[in-house]
Structure formats: C-alpha cells, structure tokens
Amino acid sequence: MLRPESSRQPQTTDAAIARSWQAFDTRRVAELLQQAQQAEQARAYDKARTLYRQALQLQPGDAPTQARLRKLEQKISFNTQLEAKFKEGAYLEAIQAYGKAISEDPKNADLYLGRGRAYEKLKDFGAAIGDFSTAIKLDPQFAQAYHQRALLYERSQDAQKALADYDHIIQKLPNGAAYYPERARLKQAMGDGKGALADYEAALKQTPDEAALHYQKGLLLQQQKAPEAAIAAFSKALSLDSLLAPAYYARGLAYMEQQNISAAAVDFEQARSGGLSPGQLAEIDALAREHYQAGEQALAKGNARLALQHMIKAVLIAPSNEQAWVLKGDAHYQLKDYDNALQSYSRAIELERPSLAYYKRGLVLREQGEFPAAKADFARFVPIGAELVAAAETGATTAQSAQALEQVAQEVAEGWYRLGNAQLLAEQYLEAQASLDKAMAINKTHAQALFAQGAVQLGLKNYKRAIRDIEKSMKWGIPDNPWVYLALGDAYQALGQTEYALSIYTYILEKVDGAFAPAYLQRSDSYKQLKQYPRALQDITKALTLHEAFGRDVGLLTRKGLLELHEARYQEAGQTFEQALQLENTNAWALYGKASVLASQNKLEESLELYRRAFQTGLIEWSAIKDDPIIRQVSKQKAFQELVDASFRL
Incomplete structure (x- = not known):
C-alpha cells in the first residue's frame, strides 16, 4: 500500500531544514575565518583566537582551522613569555629569544618589532631602528612599526624622519587617522603650533567625544598664549570627563593668566582631589614652590605688592602650604591690609599647630586695636x-x-x-x-x-x-615705627612730663602715621591732664572712628562720654553711655555718666536709681566725683544726700 503523500512531508521538510542550517553554518564559518584572519593581520591576536574557536564550534575537526589556531596560540604564548621578560627587565634574554625565533621564521615582522623594542630598552637605538625598518619592509602596512620607529627618531633628535613616518601612516595606511594626535604632539614640539592645531582639529573630527584630545588641544592653545580658547577646550574635555584632574589643573592655570583667581582656586582644589598622579602633584608643588620663593625674595627686597602676587598664586596652587599663607599674611601686613593679613595668618594656624602665625596674627590684632585677642x-x-x-x-x-x-x-x-x-x-x-x-x-x-x-x-x-x-x-x-614713639611718649607721660609726651604723640600723627589710633588715645589723655578738654574729646573721638575695636571698648566709650559730659554735650554723652551700657550694663562709670545726663535733664528719680547702681559697684570714690558740677547741683537734693551717705559713709 502506498503511504499518503502527507506522511512523507516531514522527512522532506527536515532534510531541507538540515541543508539550510548546513549552508548557514558554512557561510558563518567562512565569515568567522575571514574575520579571524583580518584580526590576525591587524595583530589583534586575542580577538583572532576567539574567532577561530567559534569557527571550530560550528565546524569541529576542521584541520586547517585547527592548524591556524595552534600556530596562533604558539605566537600568543611566545609573546606572553617575552612580555614577562620585558617586565622583569631581562632585555638581553628577550633579544636572544627573538633572534632564535627570527632564524626559524625570518619573514615574521612581529619578531623584528619585538626585538627592536628590546634594543630600544637597552638604548641601542641604531639596532632598534634597523629592526623596525626590517619589520616595515616585511609588512608595509605595519602601522605599529612605523610608530615605534617615529618615537625612536624623536628620541634620537631626528624630528624630520619621525614626521615623515607619521605622514606615511596618516596618508597611506588604513586607520591612519588614529595617529593625528601623535603627529600633533610632534609638530607642537617642533614649534609648528599651527600644524599641531590643525592635526588636533582633524583628530576631533574623527572622535569628537574624546576628552583627552580636547585636553591636549587646550594645552597647545595655552602654550600659544590663548587662555580664553584654552579654557573652552579644557571645559569641553571636562564636560566629557568630569574626573579628568589634569584638565582642572590646566584650566586653573589659564584662569590665573586671566587674573580670575577665584575660578582658579576652585579648579586647583578639584585637581588635587581628583586623583592626579604623583608626578603631576610634584609638578603642582614645584610650581607653588617657584612662586613661594619668588614671593620670599620680593619680600626680602621690600616689594610687598610683587610678593603678594606670587603668594596668592602659591596658596592657590598649594592651599595646604602653611608657610605660604604666613608669607602672604606678611605681604598684606606690610601693605597695611590688616583684614586680609588676619585671614592669612588664621588659615596658617588652621593648617599647622603650633605655628609662627600666632605671633604674627597677634601683631595684626594689636594694629586693629583688638588688644585682648592679641x-x-x-x-x-x-x-x-x-x-x-x-x-x-x-x-x-x-x-x-x-x-x-x-x-x-x-x-x-x-x-x-x-x-x-x-x-x-x-x-x-x-x-x-x-x-x-x-x-x-x-x-x-x-x-x-x-x-x-x-x-x-x-x-x-x-x-x-x-x-x-x-x-x-x-x-x-x-x-621708624609708631609703636616705638608711643612707648617713649608713655614713659615720659608716666614721669609726669606731660607736655613732652604730648609733643611725641603729635610727632607720631604728623610725621609717622596720621591714622595711628593709639597715639590719638594717648594724646587725648595728655590733653585731659593739661585740662584741654575740647582737644581731649576731639582726639578720643578720632581714635574711636579709626578703629572698629575701640568702638566696642566700654572703657574708651566711657572716657569719651565723661569728656562729653564735662563739655556739657549732654545728648551726645547720653548716646555714648548708652552704647557702653549695651556692651556692659553694670559698668560703674557708664552708669554714673548716664545718671548725670538724666540729672542734667531734671529726671531726678531716674538718675538717683542709676547713681545708686553705680555707687553699689564700689568702683567709684567720692573724691573723684565731688567736684563734678552736676553732682554739686544734684547733691542739694535730700534723696541724693542720703544715697551718698549710705554709699560712701561720709
């Protein structure tokens, strides 16, 4: 009996599918083998080995493919062994091994390249160039051999031959465009900035998202004194790779050329925290040291402004250098920029305790009238x-x-x-x-x-x-220091030679430093002893306006208020005593002065309360106030007499 037609259909379909798969495998194997050979020619040996193995999975037991794979694995093994010798520094052994391999396979360009590298390590440049040239003759498409020879020509100070090799790679060989950056670097070293820039631009057309290329282009522009264009290149590099620490450093330098100190400081900080290599960190430190030494020399010659310019750069580049902060403070101090000097010394103290900066900060605080802090x-x-x-x-x-x-x-x-x-x-x-x-x-x-x-x-x-x-x-x-004259005047004043002391304080203000607040204070005291009260008041007022710290000193405010009281300037005196009491509400003389102002305004009850508080401190003696005109006037009041009797036991 004949089987129905439908019963034979599955076998026919299975056979067709099998033939189809076989044809597909055959094509796939051919493609893999072709790709493997291309990878081998490109010396991508690991990739070639993977492709050969994939081909054998589809076509197991294929003898030609197995032979190619064995030969390739031997080459990889040989190269691995020789790379180990390179790492160990056994270059003579490597040369011998390559020589033996060349005798067995004299047309293998890879072997000449390897031996040439070993000769190069031993600084036998002639032999190395010879082997690289042989490799090129055996394989005219061997870009790596051209590259190695070009690098060696550079080291041998033969830049023109190196340039010729790069020209050949770029113009004649497949994928030669990858060598634009190398040629740009060489042209830059040869002083051909325009040509180098053109090569970087050509390279960026090939790989526009390569952060390193934008960085290298920026370095070239920086060398050409084009800081704005350099900053744009570095910024582009950082937009592509925000962790590229050298780009932050280079952009910081460009910002410094534009005197954009704050932006430079941010970039230098980013560079240091971004993982620069030890060599790059050493370069930064060397640059900081260069500015530090220049600033130190400028200070020694008395040029504080030039010193400050260098020290600003030194602390920006190396912000943890305590000595640079101290010298920056010294420059500010010499320029009488006390606020910035104070900040610099304080920063030095934060960085390193103990520190000489304590002493120097004390000098600044003394200049600012902050005597307790000093x-x-x-x-x-x-x-x-x-x-x-x-x-x-x-x-x-x-x-x-x-x-x-x-x-x-x-x-x-x-x-x-x-x-x-x-x-x-x-x-x-x-x-x-x-x-x-x-x-x-x-x-x-x-x-x-x-x-x-x-x-x-x-x-x-x-x-x-x-x-x-x-x-x-x-x-x-x-x-010629105002503090020297001030001490001399104080000594004469202490001996009772008030008029001579007065002349010294006047000399300070007229000949040495017209804004020296302590001299105004001491001259005010001299005028007071000479009973020249208007002048005394004028000088202490001037001192308080010159120094913010003096305006926060209760004792000085009280002295001023008492002089204003003596001159019957009651409204001003009231304001001054109120300032003092806001700072210290139990100050005896401020309470006394405020009470006297109220008494002058016939506010007797309020004044009596403040007098009582002032006398209760025990810091006011009756002999010091009994001749005060206001006291003589108020003492006519019975309540005040009782207060005085209770307070002083008269």
Missing part, C-alpha cells in the same frame, strides 16, 4: 617660640663652618627676640626680660631687642630705664 595670641605663641629657639640652638651644634655657625647664631638671636617680644606683649615682663637678655648676649646691636627691653621696663614701671633703652634703640636705627 594678648591671647602672644600667650599661645610663647611655648611655640621656646620650641623654635630650642630647634635653632640644636642647629648650632651641627654647623659645618664658621659662616654657617654665624648664620645659625643670628637665627637663635632672632628666635630669642621673637619669644621675648611675645612674652612682653602677653605682659609676661620678667620672662620677656630674660629672653631679650639672651638675644642681646648673642647680638649686642639688636636694635629691636633693645627697644623691646625698654618696653619691658615700661611695663615694670622703671620709666627712666625704659626711656634710656628706647632712645638708644632709636639711635641704633630701629625702623
């Missing part, structure tokens, strides 16, 4: 200064020559002076005297130390000796 900083510096002196004295024991010993001795003397001055300004007078004696024992003509000794004697109330030391230091050539 005193605290000098006190903090005292143990630090002692450590610095000890370190300098240790250096004296290791000096190798008389000249070196002399230099160290001066450093020790300076250390003792600085320590003594800090102790003086911290009101540690006996300790200061001992330190300054040691400075003078080493350097017997140290004018600043001698002046400081005079200031110590002033603090110890040895006024005649203070005058002797201060005047002698002035003869020795101490810088």
Whole structure:
C-alpha cells in the first residue's frame, strides 16, 4: 500500500531544514575565518583566537582551522613569555629569544618589532631602528612599526624622519587617522603650533567625544598664549570627563593668566582631589614652590605688592602650604591690609599647630586695636617660640663652618627676640626680660631687642630705664615705627612730663602715621591732664572712628562720654553711655555718666536709681566725683544726700 503523500512531508521538510542550517553554518564559518584572519593581520591576536574557536564550534575537526589556531596560540604564548621578560627587565634574554625565533621564521615582522623594542630598552637605538625598518619592509602596512620607529627618531633628535613616518601612516595606511594626535604632539614640539592645531582639529573630527584630545588641544592653545580658547577646550574635555584632574589643573592655570583667581582656586582644589598622579602633584608643588620663593625674595627686597602676587598664586596652587599663607599674611601686613593679613595668618594656624602665625596674627590684632585677642595670641605663641629657639640652638651644634655657625647664631638671636617680644606683649615682663637678655648676649646691636627691653621696663614701671633703652634703640636705627614713639611718649607721660609726651604723640600723627589710633588715645589723655578738654574729646573721638575695636571698648566709650559730659554735650554723652551700657550694663562709670545726663535733664528719680547702681559697684570714690558740677547741683537734693551717705559713709 502506498503511504499518503502527507506522511512523507516531514522527512522532506527536515532534510531541507538540515541543508539550510548546513549552508548557514558554512557561510558563518567562512565569515568567522575571514574575520579571524583580518584580526590576525591587524595583530589583534586575542580577538583572532576567539574567532577561530567559534569557527571550530560550528565546524569541529576542521584541520586547517585547527592548524591556524595552534600556530596562533604558539605566537600568543611566545609573546606572553617575552612580555614577562620585558617586565622583569631581562632585555638581553628577550633579544636572544627573538633572534632564535627570527632564524626559524625570518619573514615574521612581529619578531623584528619585538626585538627592536628590546634594543630600544637597552638604548641601542641604531639596532632598534634597523629592526623596525626590517619589520616595515616585511609588512608595509605595519602601522605599529612605523610608530615605534617615529618615537625612536624623536628620541634620537631626528624630528624630520619621525614626521615623515607619521605622514606615511596618516596618508597611506588604513586607520591612519588614529595617529593625528601623535603627529600633533610632534609638530607642537617642533614649534609648528599651527600644524599641531590643525592635526588636533582633524583628530576631533574623527572622535569628537574624546576628552583627552580636547585636553591636549587646550594645552597647545595655552602654550600659544590663548587662555580664553584654552579654557573652552579644557571645559569641553571636562564636560566629557568630569574626573579628568589634569584638565582642572590646566584650566586653573589659564584662569590665573586671566587674573580670575577665584575660578582658579576652585579648579586647583578639584585637581588635587581628583586623583592626579604623583608626578603631576610634584609638578603642582614645584610650581607653588617657584612662586613661594619668588614671593620670599620680593619680600626680602621690600616689594610687598610683587610678593603678594606670587603668594596668592602659591596658596592657590598649594592651599595646604602653611608657610605660604604666613608669607602672604606678611605681604598684606606690610601693605597695611590688616583684614586680609588676619585671614592669612588664621588659615596658617588652621593648617599647622603650633605655628609662627600666632605671633604674627597677634601683631595684626594689636594694629586693629583688638588688644585682648592679641594678648591671647602672644600667650599661645610663647611655648611655640621656646620650641623654635630650642630647634635653632640644636642647629648650632651641627654647623659645618664658621659662616654657617654665624648664620645659625643670628637665627637663635632672632628666635630669642621673637619669644621675648611675645612674652612682653602677653605682659609676661620678667620672662620677656630674660629672653631679650639672651638675644642681646648673642647680638649686642639688636636694635629691636633693645627697644623691646625698654618696653619691658615700661611695663615694670622703671620709666627712666625704659626711656634710656628706647632712645638708644632709636639711635641704633630701629625702623621708624609708631609703636616705638608711643612707648617713649608713655614713659615720659608716666614721669609726669606731660607736655613732652604730648609733643611725641603729635610727632607720631604728623610725621609717622596720621591714622595711628593709639597715639590719638594717648594724646587725648595728655590733653585731659593739661585740662584741654575740647582737644581731649576731639582726639578720643578720632581714635574711636579709626578703629572698629575701640568702638566696642566700654572703657574708651566711657572716657569719651565723661569728656562729653564735662563739655556739657549732654545728648551726645547720653548716646555714648548708652552704647557702653549695651556692651556692659553694670559698668560703674557708664552708669554714673548716664545718671548725670538724666540729672542734667531734671529726671531726678531716674538718675538717683542709676547713681545708686553705680555707687553699689564700689568702683567709684567720692573724691573723684565731688567736684563734678552736676553732682554739686544734684547733691542739694535730700534723696541724693542720703544715697551718698549710705554709699560712701561720709
């Protein structure tokens, strides 16, 4: 019986499918083999091995493919072994191994390339170039051999031959456009900035999203003094790769050229936190050190403005350099920019404790009239200064020559002076005297130390000796400093020579520094002692307007208010005493002054309450106020008489 037609259909369909799959596998194998051979020719050996293995999965046991795979794996194994020798630095062994392989396969361009690299490592450039050239003859499409030879020509100072190799790669070889950046780098080194820029532009047309290319282009533009275009290139690079730390650094430098200091600071911080290599960090530190040294030299020559320019760059590039912040503060201080000096010294203190910056910040605070804060900083510096002196004295024991010993001795003397001055300004007078004696024992003509000794004697109330030391230091050539004259005036005033002291304070304001607030304060006191009250009031008012800190000093406000009261300027006095009481509502003399103002306005009940509070402090003596005209007027009131009797037990 014949089977129905339909019963034979499945076998026919299965056979057709099988033949179809077989044909597909055959085509796929052919494609894989072709791709494998192309990868091998391109020296992408790992990729070629993968493709050969895929072909064998579709066509197991294919002898030609197996043979190709074995040969390729031998090559990969050989290359792996030789790469290991390269890593170990066994270049002679590598040369011998390549030589043996070449004798067995003299037309293998890869072997000549490998041996040439080994010769290059041994700095046998002639042999290396010879092997690279042989590799090129064997395989004229061998771009890597051209590249290696071009690099070696560069190292051999034969830039024209290197350029010819890059020209050949780009113009003649497949995928030659990948070498535009290399040729751009070479042209840049040869001084052909225009050609280099054209090559970078050509490369970016091929790969516009390559952040490194935009970065390299930016470096070229930066070299060509085109900071704005360089910034645009670096910004493009960073938009493609926000972690490209060198681009932040380079853009920061470009911003600095444009004097955009704040933008530069942000970029340098990003660069440091972005993972620069040790070499790049060293470059940044070297650049910072260059500006630091230039600033240091400028300060030594008295050019504070130039020093400041360098120190701003130094701290931007290396913001953790404590010494740079200190010298930046010194430049601001010399320029009398005290607010910025204060900020710089404070930053130095934050970075490194203990620090010389405490001493220098104390000097700034003193200039600003912040005397309690200044005193605290000098006190903090005292143990630090002692450590610095000890370190300098240790250096004296290791000096190798008389000249070196002399230099160290001066450093020790300076250390003792600085320590003594800090102790003086911290009101540690006996300790200061001992330190300054040691400075003078080493350097017997140290004018600043001698002046400081005079200031110590002033603090110890040895006024005649203070005058002797201060005047002698002035003869020795101490810088024309208002603080020196102020101390001299204070000593004469303490001896009761008020008019002579007054002349010294006037000299300060007319000849040395017309904005020196402490001189106005002391001259005000002299005028008051001479009963020239309007002038006294004028000077203390001027002092308070010059220094913000003085305007927060209750004692000074009260002095001003009492002078205003004496001059019957009751409204102004009332405002001044109110300011003082807002700062310290129990201050005896501010309460007394406010009470007197109220009494002058016939507000007797209110004034009596404030008098009572003032007298209860125990800080006001009847002898100090009994001749006050307002008190004489108020004392006629029975309630005031009772208050006085109760308070002073008269």
